[in-house]
Amino acid sequence: MKLLILGGTRFLGRALVETAVAGNHQVTLFNRGQSNPDLYPEIEQIHGDRDGGLGALNGRRWDAAVDTCGYVPRVVGDSARLLADAVGHYTFISTISVYADPSLHNMDENAPLGTLEDETVEEIDGGSYGPLKVLCENVVTEAMNGRALHVRSGLLVGPHDPTDRFTYWPERVARGGTVLAPGAPDAPVQFIDVRDLAAWTIKATEAQLHGAYNITGPAFKLSMHAVLETAKAAMQSDAEFIWVDDDFLLANEVGAYTEMPLWVPSDSAGFGTVNINKGLAAGLSFRPLADTIRDTFAWSQTRPAAYKWRGGLTAERETELLNAWMEQ
8 A cells, every 4th residue: 555644653553653654555755854854764764844844745646645744624624635636445543532511421433523613713622622523524525535544533541642631640659659540440441552543553554444433452451540550550659549539639639630630520531431443343453551651751862861741740749749639
């Protein structure tokens, strides 16, 4: 398969490239050449800006395209319309944040989608991110006349994650000692190793699947307690978990998903119970959680000692919160 990847040099893009190359596909990357420009010297790279600089793609043809970095419908629409006659299939990486009500459990692909009062908005924040992805899906579907797959991804984790929204836990548990554990131990948690999502996406693109698929994991109910205990075993740690409830975390303005990775308040708990039956029926599979934890930790150890974390509690903040919890 001749495959065009929009992006391709960061996190999911890297995993897609490596999966496609391993599958003997002929890969071309289109990006600005700014992120990790020396990463794939053996792969054809076309440089341009998808916001007004798509001209370098004119006159070329591929079997399929995968759009890893589309967030604004105007820009995504330009790419999809340009490629409509140049590719047979278009895979758009979307998100489970498209759904309107994060409190709903077992949301399948037919759950109500988020909307924007002003659909011309292009500023991306917590309120607009999901609805903008909905509009992106719509413009891709229209441009490709139904030849489009929308991968509604859950939280991506694993090596090369720039967000630290999962990496915090292998690192923190490995340090051991008293660890603040967020929310209820049995709270449901969902995420997917970026390499598993990449593997499914390439296979689904080969098969020219179309429509929306929720792609997160695992295939069973995973609790926060199980995540932390698996990390403890994988890291051979002496960590002791102190469970701190939602009300305390909210009262102390602890940031969900960012400052406290994997934790969301109970009113958003639907994000931990998304229905993935459609993806499972289409071959979605997962590596063991312990492997993801060990691989993520090993990669994190290659980062510079002065690396500034983008997610997770600082040691001082964690101690402060634990002390306040014990004293109440």
